Amino acid sequence: MNTLADSPLTVAAARTRRVWSKRWPIAVAVLALFGWLLWSVSARQALLLLVGVGLGWALAAARFGFTTGWRHLIEQKDPSGVYGQILLLAVLAALSMPLLAHFPETQAALGPPSVSLLVGAFVFGLAMQISDGCGSGTLYKAGLGVPLNMAILPLFALGSFAGSAHLNGWLALGALQPVGLVQQWGAGTALAATLAALAVVAVGVGRWSGQRFSFRSMPRRWVWGALAMAVFAALNLLIAGQPWGVVYGFGLWGAKAATALGLFDPAANAFWSDPGHAERLHQTLLLDVTSITNIGILAGALWVAPKRPQDARPLTGAQWAVGLLAGFVLGYSSRLAFGCNVGAMVSGISTGSLHGWIWVPMAFMGTLIGVRVRRRLGF
Amino acid sequence: MLSITALRRWIFWIGLFAFIAWDYRASAPVNLRLEPPLIAAGSGLPVSGGHCARPK
Numbered sequence: 001m002n003t004l005a006d007s008p009l010t011v012a013a014a015r016t017r018r019v020w021s022k023r024w025p026i027a028v029a030v031l032a033l034f035g036w037l038l039w040s041v042s043a044r045q046a047l048l049l050l051v052g053v054g055l056g057w058a059l060a061a062a063r064f065g066f067t068t069g070w071r072h073l074i075e076q077k078d079p080s081g082v083y084g085q086i087l088l089l090a091v092l093a094a095l096s097m098p099l100l101a102h103f104p105e106t107q108a109a110l111g112p113p114s115v116s117l118l119v120g121a122f123v124f125g126l127a128m129q130i131s132d133g134c135g136s137g138t139l140y141k142a143g144l145g146v147p148l149n150m151a152i153l154p155l156f157a158l159g160s161f162a163g164s165a166h167l168n169g170w171l172a173l174g175a176l177q178p179v180g181l182v183q184q185w186g187a188g189t190a191l192a193a194t195l196a197a198l199a200v201v202a203v204g205v206g207r208w209s210g211q212r213f214s215f216r217s218m219p220r221r222w223v224w225g226a227l228a229m230a231v232f233a234a235l236n237l238l239i240a241g242q243p244w245g246v247v248y249g250f251g252l253w254g255a256k257a258a259t260a261l262g263l264f265d266p267a268a269n270a271f272w273s274d275p276g277h278a279e280r281l282h283q284t285l286l287l288d289v290t291s292i293t294n295i296g297i298l299a300g301a302l303w304v305a306p307k308r309p310q311d312a313r314p315l316t317g318a319q320w321a322v323g324l325l326a327g328f329v330l331g332y333s334s335r336l337a338f339g340c341n342v343g344a345m346v347s348g349i350s351t352g353s354l355h356g357w358i359w360v361p362m363a364f365m366g367t368l369i370g371v372r373v374r375r376r377l378g379f
Numbered sequence: 380m381l382s383i384t385a386l387r388r389w390i391f392w393i394g395l396f397a398f399i400a401w402d403y404r405a406s407a408p409v410n411l412r413l414e415p416p417l418i419a420a421g422s423g424l425p426v427s428g429g430h431c432a433r434p435k
Contacts, residue, residue, distance in 0.1 A: 042414045103420040109432035142391065145384055150391045171434060178434075241419025241426030248431040256402055274435055276427055284406040285399065289428040298395070305388075334431065343431035353432065 022306035030299050041286050047239055048289060052296015054232040055244070059140040059297065060304035062225025066341040067128045067137050070367050071374075079209040084222030085345075086202050086213075088230050092350035093194045095234035096243065100351060101187035108182060108351035109243040111338025113358055114175030116167070120336025121344070121359040125366025127333060128341075129374045130326035135246035135340030138330070139294060143301025144308060148315060152327030153250075159331025160247050161254025168270040170336050181352030190352045197357070198349075233346065240289045243347035246297075247334040249290035252280055254331075315379075322377055337363070 030053060037046035058064060069081020100106050111117060128134045133141050133149050138156055141149035181190035206212040215223060233244040255272055258264035259281065266272035266281055285291040315323065334340040338355055339348060345363070348356025381389070416422035 040411075041409050042411075043417045044415050044419070047417065099420060105422055105424060105426055106420050107426050107430075109430060111432040112434055145388045145391075147384070147387055150387060153391075167434065175434070238420045239418055240428060241422075242428050242430050243432075245430045245432065248429045251431075252429065253398070257398075260405065271435075276435070277429060280429055282407050284403045284409060286403065287409065290430065295395075295399070302392075338434065339431040347430075348432060355432065 019306045023303060026299065026303050030303075033295075033299075037286065037292075041284070044239060045286060045289075045292050048236070048292045049296045049299075051232050051235050051239065052293035053300040053303070054235075054296075055136075055229060055293065056140055056143055056297035056300020057303055058225055058228035058232060058300075059136055060144055060301035060308070062221040062228070064222070064225040064229060065137050066134045066345075067132060067367075070125075070364065071129060071371050073205065073209065074368065074371050077209040077211075079205045079211050079213075080218050080222050082205050083202065083213050083218055084226045086198050086205075087223065088226035089346065089349050090195055090198050091227060091230035092233050092346065093191055093198075093352075095230060096237055096350045097182050097187040097191045097194070097352060099234070099237055100182045103241075106237055106241045107243075108180050108353055109245070109339065109343055109347035109356070110178035110180050110351075110353045111344060111348060111355035111359075112171070112175045112178045113355055114171060115173040116170035116175065116336045117338055117355055117358055118362055119170075120163075120333045120338070121362035122366040123329060123333035124337050124340060125363030126370040126373070127326040127329040127366075128363075129367055129370030130377070130379070131323050131330055132374075132379065134330070134342070135250075135334060136297065136342050138327070139246065139297045140301040143298040144305045145302075148320070148323045151320075151324060152330070155324055155327040156331040157250040157254040157257075159254075159328040159333075160251035160335050161258060161331070162328075163332040163335025164251040164255070164271050165264070165269050166332075167335055179354035181354070183352075194349065194352065233350070236289075236293065237351075242289060243343075243351050244293065245290045245339065245343040245347060246294060247290075247331070247340050247343055249285070249288055249292075249294045250331060251335060252285060252288055252291060255281060256285065319377060319379060323379075 034046050034049055037049055069085055072078040073082045100108055131152055138149050138152055142153050202213045236244045259266055266278060280288055337359055338344055344356050344359040419426050
């Protein structure tokens with residue numbers, strides 16, 4: 001017999017109380033960090049922390065996984081994740097391109113078409129399936145408490161640092177000047193061309209999967225997740241003057257650690273001796289845009305964590321070893337590719353960079369192999 | 380008693396905050412007189428932050 005004590009309403013209320021009892025210390029910690037940044041570092045960085053929290057919340061609450069979206073399209077012919085990503089790109093491009101044209105201070109995510117980009121994007125697409133997370137995916141899953149992604153994060157940073165230290169050598173293999181559609185054609189034409197190209201991709205995905213793009217058939221989380229992320233990513237561009245990025249911050253953390261341990265001399269490295277990078281190495285990472293939004297993403301996902309307990313299936317020793325190695329490769333290849341799914345694909349395409357359009361097919365080809373490797377390893 | 384998941388989370392967050400705290404102490408002091416405008420867009424000042432898409 002059901003009593004009042006175990007009625008569904010009472011159980012739900014108890015669950016809500018449990019979730020909020022875990023959330024309020026997180027909220028207090030974030031507000032304390034926000035206040036301290038405001039007082040001791042900079043108001044802009046404090047605001048960017050909140051933008052990062054919003055991004056982390058949207059990623060984790062909507063389970064907006066770039067990696068799983070691609071994998072579900074390949075393995076299950078389920079296009080909803082990819083449609084969500086196309087929607088994100090379209091809305092963000094519609095917000096970002098006019099901003100770039102109107103405010104000359106703002107900058108697009110312009111990477112050079114290069115051998116480095118081709119190799120890096122392919123390897124990144126492969127590795128992200130093995131480690132089950134791209135740049136933002138690793139961050140939000142680490143924030144949720146997924147053991148493999150928490151362990152991958154330091155290796156991602158190390159790989160990103162190694163990739164940046166070798167970047168000039170890779171660029172010497174062949175590179176063109178970055179191409180920015182907004183700068184070349186103006187915001188209106190660049191946006192029209194971007195939306196037309198995204199529509200072509202959506203039609204192609206629809207034909208292959210047998211499910212045409214439709215808001216009604218898409219799971220809600222992909223729609224609201226795309227819209228929320230587009231708003232927060234556009235705020236990043238408005239406040240920081242540069243698009244959302246993840247990987248640069250990781251590389252900076254790795255470079256700081258390697259320099260402090262005496263393992264690396266930034267003055268002898270072409271990339272890190274550049275005045276801008278050298279300055280960021282000397283100043284606190286709290287002044288770096290991508291570092292502060294990365295910390296925010298972790299905190300935003302932690303906020304969601306009490307509602308989504310992450311008791312992941314235990315991994316074997318071999319799976320741990322391969323997963324961690326893939327994390328290092330993710331970091332390295334994302335520097336070669338001038339960004340991950342966020343820096344190259346989302347920010348590149350939405351701000352009109354040609355390199356974003358080269359990144360996607362290369363990473364997708366890598367993913368086609370990555371999903372097979374993942375299956376073979378029993379992940 | 381802490382579950383293994385909770386213990387891992389604590390280790391992760393303590394490690395992250397320890398790294399940030401060490402970096403803050405080891406880095407050059409923040410000069411608040413050079414604080415950038417709250418919003419970069421429309422400020423008239425060029426942006427100089429690092430981004431993964433940039434080769435330099």
